[in-house]
Amino acid sequence: MTAWRNNFISMNKYTRPSIKLKEVRKIVLHWTANPGASAESHQRYFNGNAIKNKTYASAHIFVDGKEAICIIPLDEVAYHANDHYERNSSGTVYRGIPELEPNANKLSIGVEMCVEKDGTISQATISRTVKVIAELCKMFKLNANDIVRHYDITHKPCPKPFVDHLERFNEFKEQVNAILNPPIKNPQNEIPYPGILKAGSKGDSVKKVQQKLNVTTDGIFGPITERAVKQYQESSGLAVDGIVGKATWSKLF
Ligand SMILES: [Zn+2]
Numbered sequence: 001m002t003a004w005r006n007n008f009i010s011m012n013k014y015t016r017p018s019i020k021l022k023e024v025r026k027i028v029l030h031w032t033a034n035p036g037a038s039a040e041s042h043q044r045y046f047n048g049n050a051i052k053n054k055t056y057a058s059a060h061i062f063v064d065g066k067e068a069i070c071i072i073p074l075d076e077v078a079y080h081a082n083d084h085y086e087r088n089s090s091g092t093v094y095r096g097i098p099e100l101e102p103n104a105n106k107l108s109i110g111v112e113m114c115v116e117k118d119g120t121i122s123q124a125t126i127s128r129t130v131k132v133i134a135e136l137c138k139m140f141k142l143n144a145n146d147i148v149r150h151y152d153i154t155h156k157p158c159p160k161p162f163v164d165h166l167e168r169f170n171e172f173k174e175q176v177n178a179i180l181n182p183p184i185k186n187p188q189n190e191i192p193y194p195g196i197l198k199a200g201s202k203g204d205s206v207k208k209v210q211q212k213l214n215v216t217t218d219g220i221f222g223p224i225t226e227r228a229v230k231q232y233q234e235s236s237g238l239a240v241d242g243i244v245g246k247a248t249w250s251k252l253f
Pocket of ligand 1: 030080150156
């Protein structure tokens with residue numbers, strides 16, 4: 001199941017021009033700047049009034065706290081990120097992302113975050129957008145560094161909260177990255193700390209330490225084990241006391 005549902009708008013030259021994307025190199029993040037309007041109401045708008053008003057605009061996916069809707073097939077162009085007005089007559093002036101020259105709309109997918117009535121983007125919307133974009137990254141073999149803001153292409157203040165606060169955008173990318181590259185769990189890390197082991201301790205936990213330190217695994221914490229622990233502590237930059245406390249244990253395992 002995808003993180004979004006498809007509800008494509010009809011083909012028309014203003015909002016769904018039915019031009020094939022050349023390639024998907026980046027995911028462009030937007031906000032709708034339209035307080036209180038849901039993903040569904042944007043689908044309706046781009047399928048209705050935007051066409052009636054001859055507005056050349058759209059994006060692929062709209063996300064709110066409740067759902068994400070893909071309104072334009074992901075192999076087609078949406079009009080979300082190109083900046084005709086910023087180029088001179090020879091078309092050479094282009095700010096922003098070199099990989100998206102000369103027309104960002106032909107080389108990217110546009111994702112719009114819907115805005116709450118109070119003008120903010122809700123946490124639910126952000127979390128859903130993270131999932132949507134992680135899925136798009138997998139689909140198009142991109143990584144978190146391929147997420148760009150509309151601002152990065154045209155300097156339009158969009159999505160404004162992520163333009164005003166770069167750290168929020170970076171955090172967003174980190175969340176996507178955490179989905180794409182989950183931390184690899186070392187099974188050895190899962191050996192729980194058994195409590196302090198020192199001269200005189202006995203049992204399986206002592207055996208594990210002995211195994212790790214290449215001394216006889218008899219399960220008895222004697223002088224040889226103690227010396228091996230001290231050597232290990234010294235070479236690992238730990239306090240040298242010959243006692244396996246939490247710090248030494250977690251370094252060992
Ligand atoms: Zn935008």
